[in-house]
Amino acid sequence: MSENTAAADASATGEVDAAATATADALLSVDGLERHFDGVRAVDGVSFTVAPHEVVSIIGPNGSGKTTTLNLVSGALRAGAGTISLEGRRIDHADPARIAEEGVARTFQNGRVFATLSVRDNVEVGLHSTLVASRPFRRLSRLFLLKWVPLLGELFIAIIGTPASRREQKQIDAAVESEVQRFEARLGPRRDDPAYSLSYANRRRTEIARALALQPKLLLLDEPTAGMNQSETAEVLEQLLQLKADGQAILLVEHKLDLVMTVSDRVIVMDGGRIIAEGPPQTVRHDPAVIEAYLGRRRGLGGGVDDVVSSGDAVSGDAVSGDTTTGGDEA
Numbered sequence: 001m002s003e004n005t006a007a008a009d010a011s012a013t014g015e016v017d018a019a020a021t022a023t024a025d026a027l028l029s030v031d032g033l034e035r036h037f038d039g040v041r042a043v044d045g046v047s048f049t050v051a052p053h054e055v056v057s058i059i060g061p062n063g064s065g066k067t068t069t070l071n072l073v074s075g076a077l078r079a080g081a082g083t084i085s086l087e088g089r090r091i092d093h094a095d096p097a098r099i100a101e102e103g104v105a106r107t108f109q110n111g112r113v114f115a116t117l118s119v120r121d122n123v124e125v126g127l128h129s130t131l132v133a134s135r136p137f138r139r140l141s142r143l144f145l146l147k148w149v150p151l152l153g154e155l156f157i158a159i160i161g162t163p164a165s166r167r168e169q170k171q172i173d174a175a176v177e178s179e180v181q182r183f184e185a186r187l188g189p190r191r192d193d194p195a196y197s198l199s200y201a202n203r204r205r206t207e208i209a210r211a212l213a214l215q216p217k218l219l220l221l222d223e224p225t226a227g228m229n230q231s232e233t234a235e236v237l238e239q240l241l242q243l244k245a246d247g248q249a250i251l252l253v254e255h256k257l258d259l260v261m262t263v264s265d266r267v268i269v270m271d272g273g274r275i276i277a278e279g280p281p282q283t284v285r286h287d288p289a290v291i292e293a294y295l296g297r298r299r300g301l302g303g304g305v306d307d308v309v310s311s312g313d314a315v316s317g318d319a320v321s322g323d324t325t326t327g328g329d330e331a
């Protein structure tokens, strides 16, 4: 849907002004978000904000609606109701590419890379939406009947090249290199290798590098340490802390509570599609509703959220299970 259509749609409901007023200082503002699947209330009236430079984590047992919330914010799913605004502007009717252009980049729960592309090319793909000189007619691609114009134009420029497109490619190359260098020790030696040959952890790093290459206003991370062992998780924590120090706003979904409690400014706890607690890590970890949500299903094992947190375990609904390494780093 075009920006104008989305704006008209939003304006028809009178929601633009309300969203803008309610979220004056927020980078991201989510209000009354709902998404149901065949009677399952995956996300059920969720409202929250992320301020500029803030790191907010969403935690909760399996199936509590965390990933669905991230999918709604990134445009991968459409909301049944509610509004999502970035810097006061509605994005809930925009498609994922448009939302990425607006400054929201994401990674996926299971890590998604293009298997046959090299690490460098995977990172470069993330920058495709930012090309101007090489894609002068890109906005026309939103008009169904004119889709062939930008395609032919891009093909032409790719074959003959122009001074501006060559300059742009140099900038892109530098941006890609800078993101690969962020993970230099791990990705540096593999920068020209195809993604299918990488360890699971390196594929996750490639995915994060691709998202960061966009220099997003808001970075959405869906379980960035899933499948990583303790030392790999510690590396990710260091990188998240560095991003935080650089002022990167992050909305993080993560099961490893030690990491969440260390990196987050604020923690949102979901259960059954609803937010059951929200606040600074130290407050949330002692909230009785949170302890009940995490441990109620395994009553009899004893302990509380603190035990879960201090053990460094990943909480996965019915049981506390240390995340297994499904593919460690190459030796």
Ligand SMILES: Nc1ncnc2c1ncn2[C@@H]1O[C@H](COP(=O)(O)OP(=O)(O)OP(=O)(O)O)[C@@H](O)[C@H]1O
Pocket (backbone or CB within 6 Å): 037, 040, 041, 042, 060, 061, 062, 063, 064, 065, 066, 067, 068, 069
């Ligand atoms: N595409 C879908 N079709 C049907 N049901 C879905 C779909 N996506 C999610 N659900 C359901 O919505 C609920 C919330 O799922 P979601 O993946 O958002 O939870 P989650 O908190 O991210 O879980 P996890 O920690 O296991 O990733 C679950 O009951 C899930 O089965």
